Amino acid sequence: MRIIGGKLKGLRLNPPNNLPVRPTTDMAKEALFNILQNQVELEGIKVLDLFTGTGNVGFEFASRYAEFVLCVDRSFHCVKYVTDTAKQHKLDNIKTLKADVFKYLEQETDQYDIIFADPPYDISRIPEIATMVFDRNLLVPDGLLIVEHQSMQNLSNHPAFTEQRRYGHSSFSFFTKT
Template sequence: MRIIGGKLRGLRLNPPKNLPVRPTTDLAKEALFNILQNQIEFEGIRVLDLFCGTGNISLEFASREAAQVISVDRSIHCINYIKDTARQHHLDQVKTYKADVFKYLEMETDKYDLLFADPPYDLNRIPEIPKIIFEKELLLPGGMLIVEHQSLQNLSNHPAFVEQRKYGHSSFSFFKRANEI
């Protein structure tokens, strides 16, 4: 795993082998950030990374000058790795929370420009993620939710669904909040 853009471009991430994660591949992450690069300005955005695991995505956004990156995972080992890595590389905008993502979302009231969720593929509650986020209005106007999931899974029945991009067995489903005037 490596950071592919921003001030830490090229940095190799070496998380402990025993973390309970399935990191987004460099290929899929590169494709995702190529898509995002043409749609959003990274500098100054607020990001919520759910099921953050190794922090691969959180650290990528921080490297690209996101103003705030909130990383949530239930594994204390993942959270400690992200905290240590962020501290080591002076990424002060990264904040971590050890929590069950669904319980965290129940309590969350802040709004974000971008939410990224990479739940375990076998989690049966994946379709609930967009539902909860849009019901709670956690996205700022024009904000985007991206859910990484198995390519066989279809999340297109949500009204805010925009598109699904497939990368082998993994897919990204994009959801967008309308730009209200």
């Protein structure tokens, strides 16, 4: 894994092998950020990274000058890795929280410019993420929710769904608050 753009461009991330993760591939992440660069001013935004795992996507947002990135994961080891890596690279704009994402979403009241969710592909509650984000009003006007999921899964039945982009076995579904 590497940081593709921003102040840490080219930095290789080397998380421990024992983390319970399936990181977003560099190819898919690069495609995602190419899409985002054409739609959103990334500098100064507030980002929520759900199921952060290695923090791969959160680090990319932080490297591209997001004002604030909150990385949430239930794994102590993932949260510790993200916290330690953020400190090592002086990414003061990254904060971490150890929590079950669904319980966290039930309590959260802050709003974000972008919410990125990369849940384990085998959980059945993936479609609930968009519902919870929009029911809780967690996006600013014109905010964007991106859910990474298996390409065979279809999340287009949510009213805020705008598009799905496929990258091999993974897809990104985009939802917009209008």
